Amino acid sequence: EIVMTQSPATLSVSPGERATLSCRASQSVGSNLAWYQQNPGLAPRLLIYGASTRATGIPARFSASGSGTEFTLTISSLQSEDFAVYYCQQYNNRPLTFGGGTKVEIK
Amino acid sequence: EVQLVESGGGLVQPGRSLRLSCAASGFIFDDYGMHWVRQVPGKGLEWVSGIGWNGGNIGYADSVKGRFTISRDNAKNSLYLQMNSLRPEDTALYHCVKDLSHGYFDLWGRGTLVTVSS
Numbered sequence: 001e002i003v004m005t006q007s008p009a010t011l012s013v014s015p016g017e018r019a020t021l022s023c024r025a026s027q028s029v030g031s032n033l034a035w036y037q038q039n040p041g042l043a044p045r046l047l048i049y050g051a052s053t054r055a056t057g058i059p060a061r062f063s064a065s066g067s068g069t070e071f072t073l074t075i076s077s078l079q080s081e082d083f084a085v086y087y088c089q090q091y092n093n094r095p096l097t098f099g100g101g102t103k104v105e106i107k
Numbered sequence: 108e109v110q111l112v113e114s115g116g117g118l119v120q121p122g123r124s125l126r127l128s129c130a131a132s133g134f135i136f137d138d139y140g141m142h143w144v145r146q147v148p149g150k151g152l153e154w155v156s157g158i159g160w161n162g163g164n165i166g167y168a169d170s171v172k173g174r175f176t177i178s179r180d181n182a183k184n185s186l187y188l189q190m191n192s193l194r195p196e197d198t199a200l201y202h203c204v205k206d207l208s209h210g211y212f213d214l215w216g217r218g219t220l221v222t223v224s225s
Contacts, residue, residue: 001169034211036152043202043215044152055213087152091210094166096142096154 002026002090006099012107016077021102023071023088032092035064035073038101039084047086048073078104109133109214111203116219119193127219129186129203134214137181140164140206143188145199146218153199156188157206171197193223 003026013019023033031051036044046055048064051071061076075082083106088099115127127143142157156167156177165177176189186203201221205214 032209036212043217044212045215046207046211046213049207049211089152089211094157094210095168096157096210098152098154100151 001095002029002093002097004088004090004097004099006086006088006102008102009100010103010105012105013078014107015080017107019075019078019082019104021073021075021086021104023066023073023099025069025071025090028068029090029092031067032090033066033071034089034091036087036089037082037084038087039081044087075104111205111214111216113201113203113216113219116201116221118222118224120225121194121223123193124189124191125193125221127188127190127201127203127221129216131184131186131203131205134205136184137161140210141179141186142204142206142212143177143186144202144204144212144215145197145221146202147199155201157210158186190221193221195223197221198223 005024007022033051035048037047038044047058052064064073066072085101085103087101112130119125140159143155145153145155158165158177174192178187200218202218203216204212207213
């Protein structure tokens with residue numbers, strides 16, 4: 001099983017600032033990585049797939065990069081609705097696995 | 108409206124069974140693979156099981172293998188999860204999710220809560 005590790009667990013950021021989230025895989029997943037956002041009480045929402053491709057309707061302030069074992073999600077200027085929990089997920093191998101999540105909170 | 112609606116959750120004793128259902132609408136159901144993903148409230152996400160568009164390519168997490176069975180009925184636009192020999196650690200919100208391509212998920216249901224407790 002591929003273990004996905006996200007850091008930090010919590011990120012405190014002021015509105016309008018930049019947030020950078022990391023995700024590491026225990027072995028290479030190529031570009032088969034997705035990012036999701038989950039707001040309280042809601043189901044997760046797909047943000048990114050293929051490590052760097054924004055899903056339909058996702059604002060350009062969300063960008064992502066990486067391949068192999070190291071991945072990054074950047075939110076360029078945090079809006080109020082962006083304070084949420086973010087998960088990475090690999091789909092290179094089954095079982096599909098998620099990271100433990102990074103909570104982005106208001107500083 | 109494009110949506111997934113789960114049902115069938117509830118309180119069940121350890122060792123008993125439960126069958127979850129997911130009703131899909133607003134998209135061509137039999138064009139897509141489907142999965143179940145669970146989440147303990149306040150905790151992270153765990154993939155449980157997946158099934159291909161035609162009922163093939165079935166897979167399970169090790170934690171549920173041999174106890175859970177995924178199936179689908181394309182004529183009814185429905186996905187199912189038969190859960191047997193339930194354990195307290197199966198307690199979670201179970202989401203039905205649509206596989207956009209090769210294992211990432213572009214549509215999530217709100218989930219149905221399963222509580223396993225005596």
